[in-house]
Amino acid sequence: MSRCYFCGQEILEERITRSSVCSKCGRDLKICLHCKFYKPGAHWDCWETITEPVREKDKVNFCDYFVLNPDIGPPGKEDKVKGARARFESLFKDE
Numbered sequence: 001m002s003r004c005y006f007c008g009q010e011i012l013e014e015r016i017t018r019s020s021v022c023s024k025c026g027r028d029l030k031i032c033l034h035c036k037f038y039k040p041g042a043h044w045d046c047w048e049t050i051t052e053p054v055r056e057k058d059k060v061n062f063c064d065y066f067v068l069n070p071d072i073g074p075p076g077k078e079d080k081v082k083g084a085r086a087r088f089e090s091l092f093k094d095e
Helices: 077-090
Strands: none
Touching: none
């Protein structure tokens, strides 16, 4: 069951488009943070072979690879620390 990354509301939509928003908090749903291919620390934080980075992971984007992650939900403190560490370490990678 997918939940909004920001508020935890269950995402009931079967098809997520650029105009899809959370029914509770109104935040965008087609974002990297909701995608099953989002992987902090991977090349451009994505398991797919995207051709250019998506800079704002929490904003709607045009990615054609987007697939809603069935296991997503609001981050706990540990997830925030892992994400921050991965972003920090990515600053020192050669791209």
